[in-house]
Amino acid sequence: MRKKLRNNILPLLALLIMITLGACRDNEQEQAAGSTAYTCPMHSQIVQTEPGSCPVCGMDLVAKAAQGNGITVTEDLAFLIRPTNTSVVASIATVSPIKKNGQASIKMDGIITYDPRRVYAVPARVSGRIEKLFVKYNFQPVRKGQKLMEVYSPDLITAQKELLYLVKSAPEDKNLIAAARQKLQYLGATSEQINRLLRKGEETYTFALYSPYNGYVIDLNTSAPASTASMAAAPIASAGTMDAMGSSSATTTPTSVPTTATGQQGIQLREGMYLNAGQQLLRVINTAQLWAEFNASASEITALITKGTPLQITFPQLPEETLAAKIDFVQPYFDEGQNFAKVRAYIPGSQKLAMIGQLVTAEATYSTAPALWVPKAAVLDIGNKSVAFKKIKGVFEPVAVSTGIVSGNMIELVTGLQQADTIAANAQFLIDSESFIKVKN
Known part of the structure; x- marks a missing residue:
């Protein structure tokens, strides 16, 4: 009985095992079929679980390749299959950047002019008429001490007569005579002139x-001071009587000298021209x-361009001649929307090269702080930025990078690279660099 029961159970167990295995195989097939993803060859962002058409193209x-059946992308392979506009194989x-103290220079164009602190005005102290002009x-x-002009x-004349009268009539009154002398x-x-007047005894x-002063005459074409829009009336002696002191009581006739509309410049000084007291005759x-x-660009002027920086001044008409000087003053200047700086140097007037109004060129040389320097050819300016080609694993x-000053054929690197x-x-080997280069940073 027991043997018969064993014979009946064994076929049932075998049948149960077969059914279980078949169910597992079907389940795996269903899972495999359900996990298959479909994508567009042209648009990888399109992913569906069923076959079909790309909604874009x-x-x-x-079907996507099953996980584990595709190519494993390693770090080296990822580096090689990057877009073509991110690296160059060549x-x-x-070269490597060099850290050093650089020698930089700035070239500037300028002009030789006079020192305004050494310009002196010669005014007319009295009103009168120019009789002779020298x-x-x-x-x-x-x-x-050179004679400039003779005036009437x-x-x-009145002041001379007063002094002569006091000397003759009241020689004991020293204070009054000194006051008359001081008036002259x-x-x-x-x-x-006063001593000669007293010796002659005649005005x-x-x-x-x-x-x-010593120097050169300028601004002979001057007008009255800015406070007067036109020349004030200049007294002209006419026939009249003599008072008790012998001084003239002549009447005066007002005469004016024409000026320009701005009041800054009038006619040139000439013989017979009338002057006013306080009028500037000329400047020396x-x-x-x-x-x-x-004039130098504000971007070129650094903290290293200071008083005492040496200059080499050259002359366009005499290229072989140079004049050594030192910067004495740097003045920031803003005019008509332009920001620049005026650099001034003093030049002895005894030298024979520089003359007032002469155009000159100067080069200022100075030492920079330690920084990274590379050849200028190693940096490419693509308009909106500058780039250098860094070598990484055999490709560039x-x-x-950001650059600083230029010295000869070297350029300073501020940021972007390490030593x-x-x-x-x-x-410069890229022909179409601007459209080719794609910089991450």
Whole structure:
């Protein structure tokens, strides 16, 4: 009985095992069928669980490769299959940045001008008429004590008569005589002229005006001071009577000298021209020291361009001649939306090269702080940024860099590279660099 029961159970167990195995196989097939994904060959972002067409381009979807059956993308392979506009494979010379103190220079264009602190005005101290004029043109050299002009002035004649009258009638009144003598000095008379007047005992109707400075005459074409829009009335002696002191009581006739609309410049000084007290006759420039003024871009002027920085001044008409000087003043300047700096240097007037109004060029040389330097050819300017080609695993990858000053054929690197990096020595080998290069940073 037991043996018969065993024979019946064994076939049932075998049948149960077969049914179980079949069910598992069907389940695996169903899971495999359900996990299959379909994508577009042209648009990888399109993924579906069933076959069909791409909603973008209409191509038939294809099944994705089962996980583990495709190509494993390693780090090296990922580096090689990157987009073509992110790296360059080439065999060119390479360099590494060098850290050093650089020698930089700035070239500036300028002009030789006079020192405004050595420009002196010669005004008219009295009203009168120019009888003789001994300075005829601008930049005429004059020396201290040289006669500039002779003028006729009723005020000077009156002051001379007063002094002579007091000397003759009240010689014991020293204070009054000293006051009359001082009045003549205030009107422009020198001590020598006053002593000559006392020796002769007779007034002079034309009085000489002398230059109090050495230099060159400028601004002979001057007008009255800015406070007067036109020349004030100049007294002209006419027939009249003499008072008790012998001074003239002549009437005066107002006469004006035309000026320009701006009141800054009138007609040139000439013989017979009437003057007003306080009118600027001319100016005298002392050329014992000159200025060399240069305009430089504000971006080029650094903290290292300071007072004492040496300059080498050259002359376009004399390229073989140079003049050594030092910067004395740097002035930031803003004019008509442009930001720049005026650089000034003093030049002795005794030298023979520089003359007022002459155009010159200067080069300022200075030492920079320690920084990374590379050849200029290793940096490529693509318009909106500068790049250098850094060598990574045998290929060159463009890296954005910021640059500083240029010294000769070297350029300063501010950011973007390290001293241990290796870059292409010549970054100019790309023809269409702007459209090709894609910089990550």
